[in-house]
Amino acid sequence: MIQPITLHELVQRHGSWLESGVDEGPVISSRVRLARNLEDYHFPGWASEEQKHAIWKQTYELFSEMDDAFMCWKMESLPDTDRELLFERHLISQELANKEAENGVFVSPDEMMAIMINEEDHIRIQTLKPGLQLKQAWEAASRIDDQLEQQLLYAYHARLGFLTSCPSNVGTGLRASVMLHLPGLVLLEEMDPVVNGISKIGLAVRGMWGEGSEAVGNMFQVSNQITLGKGEEQIVNHLEQIVLELVEHEQNARQRLLHENPIMVKDHIARSFGLLAHAKLMASGEALNLLSTLRLGLDLGMVSGFSRQEMDQLYISTQPAHLQKIQQSELAPNDRDFVRAEMLRNFMKRATLKVEQE
Amino acid sequence: MIQPITLHELVQRHGSWLESGVDEGPVISSRVRLARNLEDYHFPGWASEEQKHAIWKQTYELFSEMDDAFMCWKMESLPDTDRELLFERHLISQELANKEAENGVFVSPDEMMAIMINEEDHIRIQTLKPGLQLKQAWEAASRIDDQLEQQLLYAYHARLGFLTSCPSNVGTGLRASVMLHLPGLVLLEEMDPVVNGISKIGLAVRGMWGEGSEAVGNMFQVSNQITLGKGEEQIVNHLEQIVLELVEHEQNARQRLLHENPIMVKDHIARSFGLLAHAKLMASGEALNLLSTLRLGLDLGMVSGFSRQEMDQLYISTQPAHLQKIQQSELAPNDRDFVRAEMLRNFMKRATLKVEQE
Numbered sequence: 141m142i143q144p145i146t147l148h149e150l151v152q153r154h155g156s157w158l159e160s161g162v163d164e165g166p167v168i169s170s171r172v173r174l175a176r177n178l179e180d181y182h183f184p185g186w187a188s189e190e191q192k193h194a195i196w197k198q199t200y201e202l203f204s205e206m207d208d209a210f211m212c213w214k215m216e217s218l219p220d221t222d223r224e225l226l227f228e229r230h231l232i233s234q235e236l237a238n239k240e241a242e243n244g245v246f247v248s249p250d251e252m253m254a255i256m257i258n259e260e261d262h263i264r265i266q267t268l269k270p271g272l273q274l275k276q277a278w279e280a281a282s283r284i285d286d287q288l289e290q291q292l293l294y295a296y297h298a299r300l301g302f303l304t305s306c307p308s309n310v311g312t313g314l315r316a317s318v319m320l321h322l323p324g325l326v327l328l329e330e331m332d333p334v335v336n337g338i339s340k341i342g343l344a345v346r347g348m349w350g351e352g353s354e355a356v357g358n359m360f361q362v363s364n365q366i367t368l369g370k371g372e373e374q375i376v377n378h379l380e381q382i383v384l385e386l387v388e389h390e391q392n393a394r395q396r397l398l399h400e401n402p403i404m405v406k407d408h409i410a411r412s413f414g415l416l417a418h419a420k421l422m423a424s425g426e427a428l429n430l431l432s433t434l435r436l437g438l439d440l441g442m443v444s445g446f447s448r449q450e451m452d453q454l455y456i457s458t459q460p461a462h463l464q465k466i467q468q469s470e471l472a473p474n475d476r477d478f479v480r481a482e483m484l485r486n487f488m489k490r491a492t493l494k495v496e497q498e
Numbered sequence: 499m500i501q502p503i504t505l506h507e508l509v510q511r512h513g514s515w516l517e518s519g520v521d522e523g524p525v526i527s528s529r530v531r532l533a534r535n536l537e538d539y540h541f542p543g544w545a546s547e548e549q550k551h552a553i554w555k556q557t558y559e560l561f562s563e564m565d566d567a568f569m570c571w572k573m574e575s576l577p578d579t580d581r582e583l584l585f586e587r588h589l590i591s592q593e594l595a596n597k598e599a600e601n602g603v604f605v606s607p608d609e610m611m612a613i614m615i616n617e618e619d620h621i622r623i624q625t626l627k628p629g630l631q632l633k634q635a636w637e638a639a640s641r642i643d644d645q646l647e648q649q650l651l652y653a654y655h656a657r658l659g660f661l662t663s664c665p666s667n668v669g670t671g672l673r674a675s676v677m678l679h680l681p682g683l684v685l686l687e688e689m690d691p692v693v694n695g696i697s698k699i700g701l702a703v704r705g706m707w708g709e710g711s712e713a714v715g716n717m718f719q720v721s722n723q724i725t726l727g728k729g730e731e732q733i734v735n736h737l738e739q740i741v742l743e744l745v746e747h748e749q750n751a752r753q754r755l756l757h758e759n760p761i762m763v764k765d766h767i768a769r770s771f772g773l774l775a776h777a778k779l780m781a782s783g784e785a786l787n788l789l790s791t792l793r794l795g796l797d798l799g800m801v802s803g804f805s806r807q808e809m810d811q812l813y814i815s816t817q818p819a820h821l822q823k824i825q826q827s828e829l830a831p832n833d834r835d836f837v838r839a840e841m842l843r844n845f846m847k848r849a850t851l852k853v854e855q856e
Contacts (some may be wrong), residue, residue: 402835410777414771414772414777415773420769421762487599
């Protein structure tokens with residue numbers, strides 16, 4: 141069924157993928173995306189408005205009839221800020237946010253599942269889980285995929301597998317990715333070799349908001365590149381194995397930093413603490429970078445007073461569209477920087493810098 | 499008379515030119531320097547060791563016999579850090595600090611008067627006063643000049659005036675200068691035209707430690723360039739007049755900043771506050787710049803908890819040689835940054851950021 145909910149209500153809550161911390165350490169979340177298309181229609185890039193409308197209608201009816209509740213937004217009905225808000229929450233892609241008609245998204249109430257309609261492919265199922273839970277994310281995506289497949293005729297080729305708009309997704313249509321916080325490797329300037337190494341084994345490293353986004357706040361998304369010639373389980377297992385290695389690298393880097401130059405690490409954390417607690421203006425990029433250092437401080441036991449989940453939510457809630465939704469008004473960039481700084485100062489009131497007295 | 503005092507005792511106190519604040523606002527201190535040479539000797543750059551020794555001996559005896567107490571340091575007896583310490587306190591020039599023999603300095607106990615021997619000239623009298631007190635500084639310099647002239651035969655030419663090692667000082671041998679804190683003009687990026695304008699009327703703008711020093715911490719020394727063809731009083735009056743104009747420019751700049759972009763000013767001050775209160779490592783250049791902003795905050799009533807004099811003393815006491823003297827040990831640059839940050843954090847414990855709640 142479709143559950144009506146305003147975006148204003150949505151920003152009052154936090155996606156469950158941030159609420160229930162599973163892992164401590166560098167892993168933020170795990171995500172799986174499945175690309176699917178319908179047999180009797182052109183891919184969205186070539187389909188007529190009528191065809192896209194038919195697909196939207198079919199899927200809307202399908203979700204309406206499901207036992208589980210889904211929220212639903214059609215892009216054409218949303219102002220820019222609202223689309224940006226869904227993007228900031230990782231519920232839709234930038235590509236969908238830019239589309240004009242007959243496309244939208246169905247989202248589960250816990251926000252751990254989002255199905256985009258008429259993005260690059262007719263259907264893109266994505267599931268998101270806190271911590272390193274790639275298998276669980278894959279299973280959840282697979283379940284909804286099975287449900288949809290019972291009602292829809294997927295474009296499927298016996299030899300190639302699932303057919304997709306972009307050849308790079310043909311086969312499993314699967315992209316699995318993990319968001320990692322790697323400040324230790326960045327501080328030691330070891331991310332470049334890591335990125336190179338990962339590229340060579342068929343994985344990609346991207347920024348916090350996926351393809352084309354910069355790695356602000358030391359946040360990196362690692363994902364599979366190859367979707368063909370490998371089973372889903374194999375893809376997921378391979379990624380998980382590499383992520384575990386990356387986690388070990390990062391933990392090593394942090395230990396080395398603490399061993400070789402503890403004062404530099406403390407200074408780094410203390411400065412971020414001081415700026416977050418006092419600044420009157422704060423751009424979103426700077427906020428992400430300072431929050432990254434604060435998170436490192438929390439992981440290292442140098443900062444206390446709040447949970448990892450509360451702090452991770454700030455990565456989302458300090459973004460431009462969220463800020464404006466919370467303020468219930470359109471804000472010029474300078475005004476956003478003011479409101480963002482205020483939000484961060486309020487958050488920092490409960491924070492304690494444990495290295496203060498050393 | 500000569501009063502024996504160790505440099506360790508010296509760093510425990512603060513020069514009186516910082517202790518008694520006369521002006522509020524941008525003026526830190528006023529200084530006058532008189533260059534004098536003795537008739538029967540080559541200038542120090544050309545004089546033999548014997549000649550320089552004779553000059554040192556004569557002046558030492560002269561100061562020993564005076565009623566007033568003077569501290570005395572001969573450069574050759576001082577390790578590098580101690581020379582640097584006198585330089586940081588504005589008691590000697592970098593040139594004197596680098597000299598090897600038969601040169602030194604006599605300093606009054608309140609540190610408002612320092613007479614360098616065998617620097618570029620045989621005798622350089624300098625007087626320093628808090629705030630805008632150029633006339634008082636000139637009168638003080640003139641008094642000691644008269645005292646010395648009773649016992650010494652100055653090199654003087656009826657038409658040219660006092661003869662000096664460098665032709666640029668011939669005539670009065672007078673350089674008057676005022677140290678100004680001009681963060682408003684710097685923030686508005688209006689210092690370049692000001693510096694150009696000042697150069698055109700025969701004045702020079704330099705950094706905090708005089709010739710060749712950079713303008714860190716928004717501190718500028720404005721001084722006369724011309725020493726010939728003008729009376730002392732005329733030189734001093736002209737400089738004072740220009741300084742008053744500069745002060746007005748600076749106050750205007752601050753008002754404009756507060757009027758046009760108060761949040762930017764508050765953010766600037768709050769960030770400096772946060773960094774000074776939390777950083778674990780702090781280089782001396784950064785410290786000067788952050789202290790400059792803190793001082794602006796104090797002037798604008800946005801920061802409280804300490805006096806202007808206490809804060810101005812930090813400009814001196816956080817410098818490398820002072821830090822090492824206070825710690826009573828030689829420190830590597832990184833260790834100095836650690837100790838400096840600690841000193842600043844301790845200072846900041848009594849500071850309050852009044853804009854915190856706005």
